[in-house]
Amino acid sequence: MGAGHSLFHDVIGQQHATRLLAAAIDKGRTSHAYLFHGPDGSGRMEAALAFAAALACERHGCGECASCRKAGRGTHPDISVVAPVGAFITVDQVREINSSVYLRPSESRSRVFIIADAGAFNSESANAFLKTLEEPPEYAYFLLLAAGRDRVLPTILSRCQTVRFGPVPPADIERVLREEEGMSETMAQTFARISGGDLALARRLCGDEDLVGRRRTYIDMGRRLARGEGEARAMVDDLMEAAAAAGETAGAEGEAPPEGFEGKGGRQLKQDAHRRARAARTAEVETALDTLSAWFRDMLVVASGAPEAVINRDYELELEREAHESRADAYRQAVGAVNATRAKLGYNIDLELALMAMFHRLQEVL
Ligand SMILES: [Zn+2]
Numbered sequence: 001m002g003a004g005h006s007l008f009h010d011v012i013g014q015q016h017a018t019r020l021l022a023a024a025i026d027k028g029r030t031s032h033a034y035l036f037h038g039p040d041g042s043g044r045m046e047a048a049l050a051f052a053a054a055l056a057c058e059r060h061g062c063g064e065c066a067s068c069r070k071a072g073r074g075t076h077p078d079i080s081v082v083a084p085v086g087a088f089i090t091v092d093q094v095r096e097i098n099s100s101v102y103l104r105p106s107e108s109r110s111r112v113f114i115i116a117d118a119g120a121f122n123s124e125s126a127n128a129f130l131k132t133l134e135e136p137p138e139y140a141y142f143l144l145l146a147a148g149r150d151r152v153l154p155t156i157l158s159r160c161q162t163v164r165f166g167p168v169p170p171a172d173i174e175r176v177l178r179e180e181e182g183m184s185e186t187m188a189q190t191f192a193r194i195s196g197g198d199l200a201l202a203r204r205l206c207g208d209e210d211l212v213g214r215r216r217t218y219i220d221m222g223r224r225l226a227r228g229e230g231e232a233r234a235m236v237d238d239l240m241e242a243a244a245a246a247g248e249t250a251g252a253e254g255e256a257p258p259e260g261f262e263g264k265g266g267r268q269l270k271q272d273a274h275r276r277a278r279a280a281r282t283a284e285v286e287t288a289l290d291t292l293s294a295w296f297r298d299m300l301v302v303a304s305g306a307p308e309a310v311i312n313r314d315y316e317l318e319l320e321r322e323a324h325e326s327r328a329d330a331y332r333q334a335v336g337a338v339n340a341t342r343a344k345l346g347y348n349i350d351l352e353l354a355l356m357a358m359f360h361r362l363q364e365v366l
Pocket of ligand 1: 058061062063065067
């Protein structure tokens with residue numbers, strides 16, 4: 001085993017990617033531009049930070065030298081992380097990269113730039129970046145991260161070696177939750193399945209008691225609906241209220257612009273706050289619908305005699321009691337109704353109307 005192997009211990013369940021990168025380090029055959037692409041929570045950033053440390057270290061990622069220690073603390077002068085400002089990576093940010101890339105590394109053998117979201121280049125900043133990306137100095141490396149290859153402009157994509165990251169396997173998430181977060185086996189299995197391969201989400205679920213409580217609320221909605229109880233209007237109101245609360249919390253984060261402040265910076269802050277609030281409202285409704293969908297899916301798998309496939313492992317007893325074989329088709333239609341509404345969430349829809357229609361449909365099929 002070469003030095004590279006222990007390097008990626010923070011990257012869970014990505015053997016394909018980490019083997020490839022470790023081999024490149026071991027053989028001294030690294031490219032100057034990489035695109036790490038894969039879903040959120042798959043460990044793209046953790047892998048990029050570890051790879052950057054290995055590129056900088058004289059011993060290819062020993063984990064012990066001053067360079068490796070600084071990389072581990074996030075204070076390495078030759079490793080920079082560039083994140084979008086607002087929605088985009090700006091031309092100014094690219095100009096900064098273009099000039100600092102020609103400064104020789106100060107404390108190591110490489111200068112590494114990690115672009116946290118390569119999907120955030122606009123055509124102007126991408127154009128400003130292309131020449132540097134294509135012909136960097138021999139000591140410079142670019143590690144670009146994105147949720148998918150299709151998020152990246154073709155001109156950028158074609159200049160990178162791509163490395164694919166997949167969803168983290170549920171068994172790996174379960175192990176991390178048990179060993180690192182101290183979760184019980186049942187809850188670790190539940191969150192591993194709920195998170196759908198997103199390890200970061202699974203960790204957030206563990207740490208967020210409020211979210212755990214809201215999950216119970218949404219599961220209760222599903223249970224009442226399946227019993228023919230619950231009133232659509234009241235459920236929509238509860239959901240809209242939870243979404244509004246999430247939006248308020250997110251919008252209030254960061255610095256609020258002073259009252260009546262009309263400068264460019266103030267407008268930007270206000271726009272950012274609005275964008276965060278809207279994203280948080282949508283995310284809360286997504287959480288609710290994902291929970292409902294998983295619940296009816298669990299009812300379906302239990303009714304179909306496959307209880308081992310249950311997602312909500314902590315509700316196994318309730319599912320056994322409440323799911324009826326003869327109603328499998330009703331549960332299937334309920335899953336369909338929730339998923340159809342979920343698919344529309346990203347678009348410009350009247351949320352309240354859409355939810356109302358969904359709950360009416362659920363009452364109809366159940
Ligand atoms: Zn080292």
